[in-house]
Every structure is written in C-alpha cells, then in structure tokens.
Amino acid sequence: MQTQQVILDVLKPTGTIVDLSDSFNARVGDKMTPFQLFILEGGVAKDLKGMHPELEAVVGNGALKGGKAIMNAGAKGVHWVGSTNNVTGYNQLTLAFPAEVFPQSGFCYGHLILANEAGVRESSVDIWFQVLDGTPQMGMVANHYDSELALELAKAKNMNDQFSQEMRAAYSQQVTDAQNALIKATANLNDLAGTAGDMSAQIKANNIITKQQFDNGIASNHAYIDQKFKEMLDKIGDATPHFIDTVNDLKNTHPNGEKGLWVAKDDGNRYVWLNGQWTNFGAYQGQGIKDKYITNRMIADNTIQDNAISTVHLSSIQDSYAYVGEATVWNGQKTDQSVYFDKDNVAWIKKSTEKGDAGILFPVRLPFIPTGGGAAYIDFSYSTLNADGLEDKVDIWITQNDGTLIKQLWMGPKKAGAGKIKISAVDFSQNAYPKDFSLLFAVHGGAGTLDVQVRVSFNSDNIELPIRNYQLGKLISTNHPGTGVWDDESWIDASKVRSSNHNLLNNAILWNGGKYDALNFNNDELVKTSGDLSYNSGIAVPVEVDTTTDQYIKLVYGYHGLGKGVNGISAYLGNEKQALKKNLGSARTADTACTITAHITPEMFNQYGIEDKLYLVVGGMASAMFFKKIQVSSLLIERTLSSALSHLHDEVGEPDEKQYGQSIGGIDKATKVNVDGLAYGTTGVGYDGDNGRLKSIQAYVPAQGTYNFVVGKLDQHNLLVNGTTFTIGLGQGSNNVDMTSRNIQVNNGDIVFMDLSKAGVYNPDGTHPKYLDSFIQDNNHPSTTPGYPGQMFYDANYLVPFSYSVASMNLPQQITELKNELADAKKQLNNNNSKKMNTISTPNGKSYRLVVANDGSLSAVSTIPSSVTIFGNSLTYEHGKIGMAASDANHDWYHYVTDYIKGKNSSVKINDRTNMSIWESAISTADREKIFNDSIKPFLSADTDLVIIQLGDNVNTAEKKATFAHDVGELLQQIHAVSPKAQVYWVYGWFGNYPEIFTPIQNACDNNGATGIDIHDLNKSGNTSYVGATRTGLDGSTWQITNPGEAAHPGDQGMKAIADRVISNFDF
Known part of the structure; x- marks a missing residue:
C-alpha cells in the first residue's frame, strides 16, 4: 500500500481536509500505517534536522464546530513520541501513528508537535482524524498561531537557553582552572613550608650557640687569627711585591725561602715561603668577580626576630639600599597614624577621618651616586585596605631626609600598583639628588591602610621579593662545593645563580657574519644589522651552564625587514662550536619583540653533545635583529608561587606578552628635533592577537x-581610526608604567600611539641607532583623498621616546569578558526579538509587512524587496571597484548579500557598489544634508523598499563627531521621507568604538524604525586580510596588498561573516 503525502504549513494553517483512504483500510483497522508530511514555514520548506515529532491527542466523541474541534466528556488521551528517524527528508516526516488515532467511530483531536534535541517544542499545529463512512480523513485546524512572532519567540528562548548553558559551562571550566591553579600554587607553598620546617629542625639539631658562647668563640678566633697574621707578616715582610721572571727562577734563586711577596711573571701568581716551601696564593691582579657572583644582601633593620639571634626571615634579605626598618610617618599626627613592620612589607594605618596628605617615608642611603650610563632602580608594589576615605591616587616622591618634597616620580590608582622607576645618572645631575634621600609613598584623604614593599638598587633586573626568597631557598646546598661531601655548613651553589641579562648580551658575537653585518650593544638592547640578505646570519650568545641539571631559557627578541621568501627569524640551541642542534621557536611578526621559552634537560644536553658551554643563536635573513632580554637559569624563570599567592587573582595563567618599540634607555642624550605641529607618534605595528590588554608603557618625557x-588603527590612507583615548601621569625622565589594572583593550591590528606634542622626537645617531620604523603625525601631511580628510601618519626618521607591551588576557579578565559577552548576547537577542516584524499572509502564501505612514494610514509591502539601495565606505567600494581587502568581486559582502536577494526575486533592482564616505567625513549637519541631497537621494525613490547603509568607520576626528549623533538620526528620517516603504538596515562597527560611534548609530536606528547591525566583534584575526594577499578588481586588474591599513579590512572570510550577519536580520 503506498504512502500518503500531506503538506502542512505551521505558520499559515488553514481548515483543510485530507483524504487518507489510499493509505490504509479503516474498516479493518490498519495499524501503524505510514504516511508522509511535508512541513512548510511561511511557504518555505522547514529544515527538520535534529527534530522529532510528537502527538498529544484525545479520542472520543467530538466534531468540528466553527473551525474548532469540540470534544465530549469521557475522551481518552493518546501520547505518541517519535524520533529523529521519522525525519526522512529536509522537510519531510514519515509517520506511523497507533491505530487508536483512527477510531472506527468517533473523533481524534490533538497537537502535532516538532521538538528539537533539547526537547524544546519549536512548532505545533492542531490536527484531527476521523473515519467517515469508511473513509479515513485528516484535518488541520486553522489559525493556531497568531503570527510569526510567537514562533520566533519560542525559537529565541531555546537559542538563549542553549547559549546560557554553553556560557555557564565555559565559565565553570574557567573557575575550575583557577581553582586547580590555586591548588597547585598552594602545594608549592606547602613544599616551601616543608623545606622551611626541615631547615628549622636542622637548626635545632645543630644546637645553636648562646650569645656568650658566640662572643667567647669570636674572641678565641681573633687571638688565633692575630697570631697567624703575625706569622704571615713575618713571612711577607712589608708586602711590597718582588717580581721575578718564572716560578722556576724563584725556586732556584731562593731554594731555602725568602721574606716578602713574590710575583712570577710567567703565570702572574703570588708566592710566599710558607711551611718550608713556596706556596701559590693565586693571581696577583684578578679581573674582578665576573659571572656567578653574589651581590650584596642588606639586612633591613627591625627584622631579626626576638633579642636572641635564633631566626632570620629570608624576606629580610634584600638587594636594597632602602632602609625599610626605619620607615616613619610623613606629614601626619602620630596620635592618629602608625607604621607597622612585617617580615616583607611596611603598613601605614590612619584611623582619623580628617582629610589631609600623609604617607610613609623610607630612608635611602646609596653608597655612591651613579655616573655615566649607571642608574638607580626603585622596585615597588603597594595596595590599600579599608580605603573608602582615601582619594583614588597614590604618589611616589623623592624627598630630602626631613620629608621636604623634591620631585614626584610616579602616580597610580588607590587600589594597588607596582612598577620599576629608573633614576639615571642624568636625573641625579639635573635634579641635584643627594646620595642620601628618602622615598615618600603619599596618600590623600581620610582613614585607610597602605601596605608597601620597596627596594632601591643598581640592579635593573630585580624581581619580586617572595620569588627571591623562593629562589634563595633553591640555592642552598649541604654539599661542600669543593669536595661534594656533606658537612655541617650550608653553601650557596653559585652554578645555579642566573647570569644577568647585561652580562650575557655583552658576550654576544656575530653568527655566520659577513662584511656587511654589524653588532651594537646600546641602551640595554643588542642590535645586529645586515646590508646583505642573501645569506643567513645572526647573533650567538655563549652561556656556561651545568648540563647535569635542567636549564630554563627565555629569549625576548624581534626583527625588522626580512629577505625575500623568508617568513620569520628563528632561535636555536647550539653546541660549543656554534653548530645548531635544536630549533627553540620562531618570531614571525616584524617590529615586535616576541618571547621564546625552552626547557632543556640533561638528557637533551647529552643527545646534542653539549657539555659545559652552549650557544643561543638567533639567525636568518633580516635587515635588523634585536635582543631585549635573555635569561638562562636552573630555576624556573616563570613565577612559581605567583608572588606567594597574593597576586594569584591577577596573575594566574601568566599571559603571553609582546613588546613594541625600541628601548628608551639613553634617549635623553640624543638630539631633540623640533617638528612643526607634532601630534601623535608610534613605533608599534598592529597587534596580531585577539582581545589583548595593554600590559606596560615605557616613556621618556622632559617634564612631569x-x-x-x-589605541587605534591606521587605515589604507594612514589615517588614525578606531581610536580609544586614555591618559597617564608621568614623571620627568624615564617612566615604566604597569597598565594591567587599567584593563585597556587592544584588538587585532590595534597600535598604541602617544601624543608627542610635549614629549618630542629625537634624531638617531651612532650612539642611538634607529632600527624600527616610526610613524608620526603633524600639521603638514594632510590627506588629499576625497572623502578621507585628516592629517596622515608618515614614516619618519626619528626616534620616538616610548614603547609598550601587550599581553593576552589573564584568567580573571577572561571570566569578566565571558560575563560581558553573555550579557551583550542576551541583550542583543532580546532587542532582535522585539524588532521582529509582524507579517501577514495572503491565501496564496505571499508574505507582507505593514507600513504606517505619517498620517496613520496603513499599507502592505512585500517582505521580498523589489527595489534596493546599498551604499557604504571602503568596505563596500574602493580600489578595483570592490569591497576593500576582498580577493575579488565575488567575495565581498555586497556580492553575498545581493546574491541572496536575487535568489528571492530575480527581477529585483539593485544599485551598483557605491562609496559614500564623503558623508562620514563631513563636519557639520549642513554639509551632511547637502551630501544627502546631492549624492544619496538620487539613488532613492518612492518604490525603494530596502536600504542598506554601511557607514561610521571613518568618523575619527573631533570635527567629524561634533554633530554625528544628530546627523545619523536625520539621515534615517531623510531616507524615509523619500522612500516611505523602505526597510532600513545600518551596518556598523568594523572600525570605530563605543560610545562615540556605535551608540549614536544604534540609538538612531531604535528611534527611527531601522535595524542596527553591529559587526565589531567580527573584526578579529582570521577575518582580516594580510599584507601580500592578491586581489582582482572588476576590470580584471590584479595587485597585492602592501599597506597594513588595507590589510586591516575584512578579507574573504570577514566579508562572508559580515554578509551572514546582515542576511540573518532579513525577514525574507
């Protein structure tokens, strides 16, 4: 028996009756007879993928009355649930209902339901079955849905529920990851505590002597040393050195000894006659303590616990000239303020709510004032508690010892801050800083608590104190360094001490260099330049290591200008002969300092034949390579305890960091240049990640x-777009500002620019070379491209006195971002649902939307457009007469959208691609009104029923923004005045920002019956184009993208994403 076919439209149900007699014999009660349903939705085949049918019905006596089914009492319920197997085609169901659905007498009435995988019922329609005179019939009750809106609301609720579930799962996973990181860090801390406990047990086992015993032992030692010293003096005489050619000459000339200190010229060692023989006392003139030395460790006062010397906190061991134990209250009454000393920080507490300036004063006593290229460094961190009464700022000042202010060095937010302040030799000279001074951490306002950690040293690579303690613990060994035999003393294993960045880079040499290669160490950076890119060359840094232990390597380097066909510069591990053994990674973004890390095990050293010395090599074909940092250590370089868990919330999931720009070190000694009308400048290139955060800014400024x-982008005309402005307080001289707490977003392709009108620019020279491109903006380089006015950035041969770094989001920022995205998605979904237009349908299945004129009259307009107007900016029409950065005319958003519209109405009228960026660039309402009348209005008519606007990206100056919020609303009103039937969509957000650009557009759409389509989230890596991409214009001409501004536009994938976003908002 053949299968019956029935067509149902869930949006336009009508009171139809279907004869099912060909499907089964009702008189004999056929069971589970299959019949087919073809489901439509508004006249269009409905995709049933992932759905299953259900039937909820009652069987008994009943009848149709007035188009509705009326059931008598005593009806029996029937519930049947199908599966996805019942979906046998795109919009096809094959059903086999139970026999009771087709009673020999009576009536069956119920709901045919379509449910998705989540069990959400997306569609339903009322149907009935009866057998009349032996003829089985199926009917559909009319007017079950009021409109498409009800169906869309159900769909939207399901989408929202699913999205919420996904976001909750993602959020839960992030929280789980954070908890795991906390557990791991806690375990590390417990290990450290265990180590400390072991040390304590050893101290007790060693029977620490009393102070009296200690004094007696010292006196005894002094007496013994005095006696030995007298004996030595008797041997040495007046200690005046006597020189002799060779050691053999010394032994032959004085076989029975001689008083005095003798120096053999052949080996340069000192010799003294001792115990009947000539004894070697080592080199007469050493070269000083080189690598693997231990710097001074000053013990701050008031940190030794109790009166007896029983325990010294490791946190008291610092490379610092700040006497934290002598910190005092500044500018406050001791009756309402106090200073407390903990093992690793100093706390200032004020209980009075009386407003005023106060703080902590730390004495600093330097052994000398730095000269030449030397500098003193202030490493600090602070935080506040119970600080509602304090103003939102903390200042750091250099003062006289009595607290008299000299100069402000830093200003940051109240909540917390950390950083490094460099005071160069020039700063000491220009400001007449004394050798002994004080550091003031000042707060302003009423009551609160300020916790401070501070160190002052000549070490540019100081690290956080809790990590110093952890590393110091790792350096302790109970094996004698000479014999390797355990004894009662603890020794510092110097082989584990990480060599400084400066020392390692100073030993660098050219690798495979030629006559056109040069190496220059300047301003804490190592720069290698090349005039010949026909061969590989680079930088080789020799490092002596203990290959019997794990070694951790961190390189921060970059390049500028690659050879033809080269796509990056690699780092390698080499043996003592500089033979390359292992590729450690590659930097593939020009003009950006990238970080490469590696972990080399003893097994790997053995495999590569590396014994005591290795080479770290960075090489390839580039016009310039630069090293910013190199670290080699047997200790984990990354933070193991995340600052003893105190910063876990901010630091967990240590983000990747990329550095942009040259070092500002020593730039104050370069020659400053006067540039007329100097505005913004940068040495950065576009960030190649997604959704990053500004990590730090380094800047040299002449005045506080x-x-x-x-933060913005340069477009194809080198004009600044997408700009987000922020300010920073800087002190005179060099500044290094941690920007993490500001949470400033840096998107794909973004660059950071600094206003240089007060900071200036400098001429490069032999001492201050320029190896990265710099771009500046002044009043003398206006754009001459129609529709794109403004001052262009140009490549200048100047040094820009700032650099910066960008990091990926840390875990708390990621969780916050997910929350914000979820809230935005819900809001957008609600807005879209509220904007869905009610449609009415004719008996033949055509859909219409209602249009209300200003006089209140109603008219019906087909949802499928017949006359379309589209205009935009460079994303719509630019070079090649296609959307900028699309590969050809078949891959821009205009093509995809118009192709979709033509698929619905092959006779539709659509204008060609049109660029109206002149409307964006106008600076007054009057100008934009004229542009509408002269340029936009001719594309419109009374018959125009669809308008798509793609504008806003080039509104990037204060002049353009002045009347923008008003003008966007007026443009929509002008369009409706000419084309009252038009449905208007405004696509915005590839470039631009909230709230200056995006918010006015969306508000105007909401207030003028238009639909705003936000695409700013589509501007991300993968959706943009790239330098080197090939493009083909409408006329068949081809060219490659060479301008990063052009590459910042959407590529083919981005164009398709934009088109999909637009089409998803259509009602047809």
Whole structure:
C-alpha cells in the first residue's frame, strides 16, 4: 500500500481536509500505517534536522464546530513520541501513528508537535482524524498561531537557553582552572613550608650557640687569627711585591725561602715561603668577580626576630639600599597614624577621618651616586585596605631626609600598583639628588591602610621579593662545593645563580657574519644589522651552564625587514662550536619583540653533545635583529608561587606578552628635533592577537605631567581610526608604567600611539641607532583623498621616546569578558526579538509587512524587496571597484548579500557598489544634508523598499563627531521621507568604538524604525586580510596588498561573516 503525502504549513494553517483512504483500510483497522508530511514555514520548506515529532491527542466523541474541534466528556488521551528517524527528508516526516488515532467511530483531536534535541517544542499545529463512512480523513485546524512572532519567540528562548548553558559551562571550566591553579600554587607553598620546617629542625639539631658562647668563640678566633697574621707578616715582610721572571727562577734563586711577596711573571701568581716551601696564593691582579657572583644582601633593620639571634626571615634579605626598618610617618599626627613592620612589607594605618596628605617615608642611603650610563632602580608594589576615605591616587616622591618634597616620580590608582622607576645618572645631575634621600609613598584623604614593599638598587633586573626568597631557598646546598661531601655548613651553589641579562648580551658575537653585518650593544638592547640578505646570519650568545641539571631559557627578541621568501627569524640551541642542534621557536611578526621559552634537560644536553658551554643563536635573513632580554637559569624563570599567592587573582595563567618599540634607555642624550605641529607618534605595528590588554608603557618625557595615548588603527590612507583615548601621569625622565589594572583593550591590528606634542622626537645617531620604523603625525601631511580628510601618519626618521607591551588576557579578565559577552548576547537577542516584524499572509502564501505612514494610514509591502539601495565606505567600494581587502568581486559582502536577494526575486533592482564616505567625513549637519541631497537621494525613490547603509568607520576626528549623533538620526528620517516603504538596515562597527560611534548609530536606528547591525566583534584575526594577499578588481586588474591599513579590512572570510550577519536580520 503506498504512502500518503500531506503538506502542512505551521505558520499559515488553514481548515483543510485530507483524504487518507489510499493509505490504509479503516474498516479493518490498519495499524501503524505510514504516511508522509511535508512541513512548510511561511511557504518555505522547514529544515527538520535534529527534530522529532510528537502527538498529544484525545479520542472520543467530538466534531468540528466553527473551525474548532469540540470534544465530549469521557475522551481518552493518546501520547505518541517519535524520533529523529521519522525525519526522512529536509522537510519531510514519515509517520506511523497507533491505530487508536483512527477510531472506527468517533473523533481524534490533538497537537502535532516538532521538538528539537533539547526537547524544546519549536512548532505545533492542531490536527484531527476521523473515519467517515469508511473513509479515513485528516484535518488541520486553522489559525493556531497568531503570527510569526510567537514562533520566533519560542525559537529565541531555546537559542538563549542553549547559549546560557554553553556560557555557564565555559565559565565553570574557567573557575575550575583557577581553582586547580590555586591548588597547585598552594602545594608549592606547602613544599616551601616543608623545606622551611626541615631547615628549622636542622637548626635545632645543630644546637645553636648562646650569645656568650658566640662572643667567647669570636674572641678565641681573633687571638688565633692575630697570631697567624703575625706569622704571615713575618713571612711577607712589608708586602711590597718582588717580581721575578718564572716560578722556576724563584725556586732556584731562593731554594731555602725568602721574606716578602713574590710575583712570577710567567703565570702572574703570588708566592710566599710558607711551611718550608713556596706556596701559590693565586693571581696577583684578578679581573674582578665576573659571572656567578653574589651581590650584596642588606639586612633591613627591625627584622631579626626576638633579642636572641635564633631566626632570620629570608624576606629580610634584600638587594636594597632602602632602609625599610626605619620607615616613619610623613606629614601626619602620630596620635592618629602608625607604621607597622612585617617580615616583607611596611603598613601605614590612619584611623582619623580628617582629610589631609600623609604617607610613609623610607630612608635611602646609596653608597655612591651613579655616573655615566649607571642608574638607580626603585622596585615597588603597594595596595590599600579599608580605603573608602582615601582619594583614588597614590604618589611616589623623592624627598630630602626631613620629608621636604623634591620631585614626584610616579602616580597610580588607590587600589594597588607596582612598577620599576629608573633614576639615571642624568636625573641625579639635573635634579641635584643627594646620595642620601628618602622615598615618600603619599596618600590623600581620610582613614585607610597602605601596605608597601620597596627596594632601591643598581640592579635593573630585580624581581619580586617572595620569588627571591623562593629562589634563595633553591640555592642552598649541604654539599661542600669543593669536595661534594656533606658537612655541617650550608653553601650557596653559585652554578645555579642566573647570569644577568647585561652580562650575557655583552658576550654576544656575530653568527655566520659577513662584511656587511654589524653588532651594537646600546641602551640595554643588542642590535645586529645586515646590508646583505642573501645569506643567513645572526647573533650567538655563549652561556656556561651545568648540563647535569635542567636549564630554563627565555629569549625576548624581534626583527625588522626580512629577505625575500623568508617568513620569520628563528632561535636555536647550539653546541660549543656554534653548530645548531635544536630549533627553540620562531618570531614571525616584524617590529615586535616576541618571547621564546625552552626547557632543556640533561638528557637533551647529552643527545646534542653539549657539555659545559652552549650557544643561543638567533639567525636568518633580516635587515635588523634585536635582543631585549635573555635569561638562562636552573630555576624556573616563570613565577612559581605567583608572588606567594597574593597576586594569584591577577596573575594566574601568566599571559603571553609582546613588546613594541625600541628601548628608551639613553634617549635623553640624543638630539631633540623640533617638528612643526607634532601630534601623535608610534613605533608599534598592529597587534596580531585577539582581545589583548595593554600590559606596560615605557616613556621618556622632559617634564612631569599628564600625557595622552590612543589605541587605534591606521587605515589604507594612514589615517588614525578606531581610536580609544586614555591618559597617564608621568614623571620627568624615564617612566615604566604597569597598565594591567587599567584593563585597556587592544584588538587585532590595534597600535598604541602617544601624543608627542610635549614629549618630542629625537634624531638617531651612532650612539642611538634607529632600527624600527616610526610613524608620526603633524600639521603638514594632510590627506588629499576625497572623502578621507585628516592629517596622515608618515614614516619618519626619528626616534620616538616610548614603547609598550601587550599581553593576552589573564584568567580573571577572561571570566569578566565571558560575563560581558553573555550579557551583550542576551541583550542583543532580546532587542532582535522585539524588532521582529509582524507579517501577514495572503491565501496564496505571499508574505507582507505593514507600513504606517505619517498620517496613520496603513499599507502592505512585500517582505521580498523589489527595489534596493546599498551604499557604504571602503568596505563596500574602493580600489578595483570592490569591497576593500576582498580577493575579488565575488567575495565581498555586497556580492553575498545581493546574491541572496536575487535568489528571492530575480527581477529585483539593485544599485551598483557605491562609496559614500564623503558623508562620514563631513563636519557639520549642513554639509551632511547637502551630501544627502546631492549624492544619496538620487539613488532613492518612492518604490525603494530596502536600504542598506554601511557607514561610521571613518568618523575619527573631533570635527567629524561634533554633530554625528544628530546627523545619523536625520539621515534615517531623510531616507524615509523619500522612500516611505523602505526597510532600513545600518551596518556598523568594523572600525570605530563605543560610545562615540556605535551608540549614536544604534540609538538612531531604535528611534527611527531601522535595524542596527553591529559587526565589531567580527573584526578579529582570521577575518582580516594580510599584507601580500592578491586581489582582482572588476576590470580584471590584479595587485597585492602592501599597506597594513588595507590589510586591516575584512578579507574573504570577514566579508562572508559580515554578509551572514546582515542576511540573518532579513525577514525574507
């Protein structure tokens, strides 16, 4: 028996009756007879993938009355649930209902339901079955849904539920990861505590002597040393050195000894006659303590516990000239303020709510004032508690010892801050800083608590104190360094001490260099330049290591200008002969300092034949390579305890960091240049990640003050777009500002610019070479491209006095971002649902939307457009007469959207691609009104029923923004005045920002019956194009993208994503 076919439209149900007699014999009660349903939704085949049918019905006596089914009392319920197997085609169901659905007498009435995988019922329609005179019939009750809106609301609820579940799962996973990181860090801390406990047990077992015993032992030692010293003096005489050619000459000339200190010229060692023989006392003139030395460790006062010397906290051991134990209250009454000393920080507490300036004063006593290229470094961190009464700022000042202010060095937010301040030799000279001074951490306002950690040293690579303690613990050994035999003393294993960045880079040599290669160490950076890119060359850094232990390597380097066909510069591990043994990684983004880390095990050293010395090599074909940092250590370089868990919330999942720009070290000695109308500048290139955060800014400024910065992009005309402005307070001289707490977003392709009008630029020279491109903006380089006015950035041969770094989001930022995205998605979903237009349908299945005129009259307009107007900016029409950065005319968003519309109406009228960026670039309402009348209005008519606008990206100056919020609303009103039937969509957000650009557009759409389509989230890596991409214009001409501004536009994937976003908002 053949299968019956029935067509149902869930949006336009009508009171139809279907004869099913061909499907089964009702008189004999056929069971489970299959019949087919073809499901439509508004006249369009409905995709049933992932759905299953259900039937909820009652069987008994009943009848149709007035188009509705009326059931008598006593009806029996029937519930049947199908599966996805019942879906046998795109919009096809094959059903086999139980026999009771087709009673020999009576009536069956119920709901045919379509449910998705989550069990959410997306569609339902009322149907009935009866057998009349032996003829089985199926009917569909009319007017079950009021409109498409009800169906879409159900769909939207399901989408929202699923999205919420996904976001909750992602959020839960992030929280789980954070908890795991906390557990791991806690375990590390417990290990450290265990180590400390073992040390304590050893101290007790060693029977620490009393102070009296200690004094007696010292006196006895002094007497013994005095006696031996007298004997030595008797041997040495007046200690005046006597020189002799060779050791053999000494032994032959004085076989029975001679008083005095003798130096053999052949080996340069000192010899003294001792115990009947000539004894070698080592080199007469050493070269000083080189690598693997231990710097001074000053023990701060008031940190030795109790009166007896029983325990010394490791946190008291610092490379610092700040006497934290002598910190005092500054500018406050001791009756309401106090200073407390902990093992690793100093706390200032004020209980009074009386407002005023106060703080902590730390004495600093330097052994000398730095000269030449030397500098003193202040490493600090602070945080506040119970600080609602304090103003939102903390200042750091250099003062006289009595607290008299000299100069402000830093200003940061109240909540917390950390950083490094460099005071160069020039700063000491220009400001007449004394050798002994004080550091002031000042707060302003009423009651609160300020916790401070501070160190002052000549070490540019100081690290956080809790990590110093952890590393110091790792350096302790109970094996004698000479014999390797355990004894009662503890020794510092110097082989585990990490060599400094400066020392390692100073030993660098050219690798495979030629006559056109040069190496220059300057301003804490090592730069290698090349005039010949026909061969590989690079930098080789020799490092002596203990290959019997694990070694951890961290390289921060970059390059500028690659040879033809080269896509990056690699780092290698080499043996003592500089033979390359292992590729450690590659940097593939020009003008950016990338970080490469590696872990080399003893087994790997053995495999590569490396014994005591290795080479770290960075090489390839590039016009310039630069090293910013190199570290080799037997200790984990990354933070193991995350600052003893105190910073776990901020640091967990240590983010990747990329550095941009040259070092500002020593730039104050370069020659400053006067540039007329100097505005913004940068040495950065576009960030190649997604959704990063500004990590730090380094800047040299001639005067203390507030300076402006912008995060934005350069477009194809080298104009600044997408700008987000922020300010930073900087002190005179060099500044290194941690920007983590500001949470400033840096998106794909973004660059950081600094307002240089007060900071200036400098001429490069032999001492201050320029190896990265710099771009500046002034008043003398205006754009001449129609529709794109403004001052262009140009490549200048100047040094820009700032650099910066960008990091990926840390875990708390990622969780916050997910929350915000979820909230935005819900809001957007609600807005889209509220904007869905009610449609009415004719008996033949055509859909119409209602249009209300200003006089209140109603008219019906087909949802499928017949006359379309589209205009935009470079994303719509630019070079090649296609959307910028698309590969050809068949891959821009205009093509995809118009192709979709033509698929619905092959006779539709659509204008060609049109660029209206002149409307964006206008600076007044009057100008934009004129542009509408002259350029936009001719594309419109009374018959225009669809308008798509793609504008806003080039509104990037204060002049353009002045009347923008008003003008966007007026443009929509002008369009509706000419084309009252038009449904208007405004696509915005590839470039631009909230709230200056995006918010006015969306508000105007909401207030003028238009639909705003936000695409800013689509601007991410993968959706943009790239330098080197090949493009083909409408006329068949081809070219390659060479401008990063052009590459910042959407590529083919981005164009398709934009088109999909637009089409998803259509009602047809």
